[in-house]
Amino acid sequence: xxxxxQYLKALWRGxxxxxxxFLLCFALLIYLPFLMIALKSIGRGWFGRLWLPPELxxxxxxxxxxxxxxxxxxxxxxxIAGLAVGMATLIGIPTGWAFGRYRIPGKELLMAxxxxxxxxxxxxxxxGVAQIFYRLxxxxxxxxxxxxxxxxxxxxxxxxxxxxxxxLDERVLEAASVCGASPLRTFLHVVVPxxxxxxxxxxxxxxxxxxxxxxxxxxxYGKDTVTLPVRTYIAMGEGYWEVTSAMSILLVIPSLLVLFxxxxxxxxxxxxGGFKGV
Amino acid sequence: MRRGSPIRSTLITLLMLSPGLASFFGLFFYxxxxxxxxxxxxxxxxxxWTLQHYITFLREPRAREVxxxxxxxxxxxxxxxxxxxxxxxxxxxxxxxxxRFFRLTMLIPRVVPGLIGALGLLLLxxxxxxxxxxxxxxxxxxxxxxxxxxxVPGLILFYTWLxxxxxxxxxxxxxESLDPAIEEAASVSGANRxxxxxxxxxxxxxxxxxAGSVLTFMxxxxxxxIPLVAGGNYRPLAVEIYRQIDFTPxxxxxxxxxxxxxxxxxVGFLTVxxxxxxxxxx
Numbered sequence: 001x002x003x004x005x006q007y008l009k010a011l012w013r014g015x016x017x018x019x020x021x022f023l024l025c026f027a028l029l030i031y032l033p034f035l036m037i038a039l040k041s042i043g044r045g046w047f048g049r050l051w052l053p054p055e056l057x058x059x060x061x062x063x064x065x066x067x068x069x070x071x072x073x074x075x076x077x078x079x080i081a082g083l084a085v086g087m088a089t090l091i092g093i094p095t096g097w098a099f100g101r102y103r104i105p106g107k108e109l110l111m112a113x114x115x116x117x118x119x120x121x122x123x124x125x126x127x128g129v130a131q132i133f134y135r136l137x138x139x140x141x142x143x144x145x146x147x148x149x150x151x152x153x154x155x156x157x158x159x160x161x162x163x164x165x166x167x168l169d170e171r172v173l174e175a176a177s178v179c180g181a182s183p184l185r186t187f188l189h190v191v192v193p194x195x196x197x198x199x200x201x202x203x204x205x206x207x208x209x210x211x212x213x214x215x216x217x218x219x220x221y222g223k224d225t226v227t228l229p230v231r232t233y234i235a236m237g238e239g240y241w242e243v244t245s246a247m248s249i250l251l252v253i254p255s256l257l258v259l260f261x262x263x264x265x266x267x268x269x270x271x272x273g274g275f276k277g278v
Numbered sequence: 279m280r281r282g283s284p285i286r287s288t289l290i291t292l293l294m295l296s297p298g299l300a301s302f303f304g305l306f307f308y309x310x311x312x313x314x315x316x317x318x319x320x321x322x323x324x325x326x327w328t329l330q331h332y333i334t335f336l337r338e339p340r341a342r343e344v345x346x347x348x349x350x351x352x353x354x355x356x357x358x359x360x361x362x363x364x365x366x367x368x369x370x371x372x373x374x375x376x377x378r379f380f381r382l383t384m385l386i387p388r389v390v391p392g393l394i395g396a397l398g399l400l401l402l403x404x405x406x407x408x409x410x411x412x413x414x415x416x417x418x419x420x421x422x423x424x425x426x427x428x429x430v431p432g433l434i435l436f437y438t439w440l441x442x443x444x445x446x447x448x449x450x451x452x453x454e455s456l457d458p459a460i461e462e463a464a465s466v467s468g469a470n471r472x473x474x475x476x477x478x479x480x481x482x483x484x485x486x487x488x489a490g491s492v493l494t495f496m497x498x499x500x501x502x503x504i505p506l507v508a509g510g511n512y513r514p515l516a517v518e519i520y521r522q523i524d525f526t527p528x529x530x531x532x533x534x535x536x537x538x539x540x541x542x543x544x545v546g547f548l549t550v551x552x553x554x555x556x557x558x559x560x
Contacts, residue, residue, distance in 0.1 A: 019369050023380055026366060029439065030383050032408065033398025034390075040401055051411060095298030102291045114298055117306040121500030121544060123516045124537040127523070128309025131316060131530065151305035158298050212391040214503045218520075229391045229503075236397065236507055245401075248394045259389045263382055 034252065041245035060246040068231060068243065070250060076142065077211060077227040083146035084210040085203050088153035092202060096161025101168070111162075115155050122152065122215040130219040140222020148216040153206040160205060164198025204262055208255065310541075317534035322527070331535035345543065348514040350430065351505075352498035355437035356445075359494045360487055362438065363446035368475075371453050381450075388443045392503040399436050400427050400508055428510030436508055437498050444493035452486025453479075488555050492548065499544050515540040 040046065041060050043053020064070050098104065099111060117125065129148050130139070138144030168191070176186040214229045221230050228251045235244040320326050335341050366384070370377050387395055403409050405423035413420045426432040456479065464478045465471075502516040509517060515536065522533035 019374070022365065023369060023374075026362075027380065027383050030386050033395060033402045033439075036401040036407065037394070037398045046406075049406065049411060049414070051408065091297040091301050094294040094296075098291050098294035098298075102287075102294070104291060104295070110295075114302055117302070119496055119544075119548075120306075120310075120541050121502075121516060121537075123500065123502055123519050124313060124541045125306055125309040127519070127530070127534055127537050128312035128316075129305065131312050132309060147305070150301055151309075154298065154301040154305070208389055212389075214391060214393060215516075229393055232391070232393050232397075233503070233507065236393070241397075241401075244397060248397055252390050252394055255389045255391075256386070259382065259385065263378075 037245045037248050037252075040242055041249050043242070060242040061250075063240075063243045064246040064250065068235060068247065070231075070247065073226050073228055073231050074250075076225055079142050080146045080149065080217075080225065080227060081207050081210040083142060084149035084153050085207045087146065087150045088157040088206045089199065089203055091150070091154045092157030092161045093199070095158045097165050099158065099162035100165030111159075114158055117151055118155050125151065126216050126219040129216065133220055139220055140225050142225055145217055145220050145225050145227070146210070148220045149210040149213050151216065152213065153209050156209060157202045157206050160202040161198060164195055164202075167198075168194055201262075204258065208258065211255065313534045313537055316531055317538050319531055321529060321531045331532050332539065335532065335536055335539065344513065344515055344518050345539075347430075347512055348499065348516075348540075348543075349547075351433055351437055351514055352495055352501075354434045355441060355498045356491050356495045358434060358438040359442035359445040360491050362442050363449045363490065364480075364487065366446055367450040367453050368479075370450060384443055384446050384450075387440050392440055392501075393507060395440050396436060396504045396508045399439060403427055403432060403435070427508065428512070430512060433505065433509060433512060436504050437501060440501070440504055441494045441497045444497060445487065445490035448490030448493065449483060449487050452483045456482055485555075492551065495551070496544065496548070499547075500540075515543075 039053055042056050042058065044055040044057045044059070046053035095114075099107065104110060126148070129151065133139050133144050133148070136144075138147065172190060172194070173186060176190045177183070181189070212229060213227075214233070217227050217230050218233070221227065226234075228247070232244060232247050232251060235247060317331055318327050318329070320328050320330065370380055370384075401407055403426040405425070405427075409426070410423040413424060414422075426435070460482070461474055461478060464474045469477070500516060501514070502520070505512065505514050505517045506520065513521065519533050519536045519540065522529045522536065
């Protein structure tokens with residue numbers, strides 16, 4: 001009897017080990033590519049069957065900053081992302097409010113329509129966006145690229161914000177007005193604090209989307225509006241993998257920092273979800 | 279909250295909806311319309327109608343290859359994502375030590391640009407990458423580097439890496455909203471752990487897994503950056519479209535025709551898929 005119990009215990013322990021092995025393999029699969037990029041970006045003469053680069057150098061970062069003009073490109077990327085976040089939020093707040101709080105006939109259908117840009121391959125409408133923007137001379141302007149990003153960012157902002165506004169409890173607002181607060185006071189002191197986290201998370205998510213957006217940027221950029229992902233692509237095409245790696249590290253660190261910083265405030269799982277009841 | 283005449287409230291609702299509708303029509307509907315019209319115009323002209331671009335593309339022997347490749351890549355990576363997500367979520371649900379860390383890990387492919395993921399994977403699985411070094415040193419009979427990059431299985435692996443979070447996050451959230459009482463009831467009734475999993479948990483979370491798989495499929499079908507840099511000679515539809523306008527003279531009409539074919543295929547497949555999904559559930 002004790003033997004069987006011991007055997008079961010060992011199996012139980014083995015199971016835990018198995019689980020951790022599985023999780024470890026999974027984590028390795030996710031993180032090793034970044035480690036490889038990091039090693040590539042600081043290594044020199046890393047050829048043949050070597051596990052680690054034989055010589056360390058920071059030259060590639062110097063190249064990335066001087067030759068490919070990273071500061072300028074970062075400025076472009078941030079301006080475009082900022083504009084896109086601003087526009088998406090301005091679109092998302094009223095529309096999200098209407099979706100979350102008003103009774104609209106055919107709401108489900110309307111919402112499905114708004115979300116359609118996230119279901120059709122971006123390249124299909126990116127072609128149309130590019131042609132329209134050529135006609136309107138919006139190609140190669142920060143505003144134009146940001147506007148193209150709004151096509152994917154706005155549905156996202158509307159979705160997150162409408163969920164936020166839907167969760168706003170009517171009774172709290174009534175309580176405020178019963179206690180004698182004017183509508184303005186209610187808005188400033190009750191509504192704003194309640195919806196601010198939702199707006200912030202929508203802004204963070206649209207920022208990430210715009211910061212990483214590649215397809216729509218590739219169709220609308222010009223020489224003055226190169227963004228970091230597009231520059232990385234160009235550098236990969238040029239074949240300087242070390243410099244590309246250095247640029248990638250510079251590009252990826254802010255994304256990862258944001259993820260680890262915001263994980264406690266906003267559920268980052270929302271970043272990938274989005275479609276209720278698909 | 280608002281009490282006014284019905285007409286006024288309708289107007290207010292419309293006014294509030296208008297920015298969203300404007301962005302939808304201006305940035306999605308109108309561009310799609312432009313794409314459709316352009317695909318029906320003779321190359322480089324603003325007048326006349328033709329179906330030439332559709333016919334030329336569909337007659338090419340390459341067309342079938344491209345379409346099949348696109349479907350193979352997206353369906354295979356969707357299946358792989360489901361196979362990876364299910365055990366992962368079942369494990370993460372137990373709230374082991376460090377489960378928060380693994381939850382975040384799960385999201386990482388979604389917060390970094392796809393290009394960088396592709397770059398890292400190309401380095402990792404390249405002939406001089408760590409995976410091949412490991413295989414050559416540990417596994418006997420492997421003395422030559424295994425070709426992973428620029429092959430179809432490699433691409434499926436890359437796609438899975440990039441797009442599985444859609445499936446796993448949806449699966450995990452479904453799993454966590456599952457009432458533990460149901461499982462308890464099953465095990466009290468004498469079902470062992472495996473039976474509970476097989477006959478109770480998995481059927482109950484299946485809708486969540488399938489919903490997530492739809493997201494993964496859509497993303498994989500429209501994937502552009504990964505096959506662009508890591509595809510090599512394998513070019514799915516999105517890359518094929520981009521190649522039409524990457525050269526001078528750009529062939530916009532041809533690109534638009536291919537884009538319409540791609541959109542139609544995706545919508546068609548999704549409609550069938552949803553129909554199949556709904557049948558047993560509804």
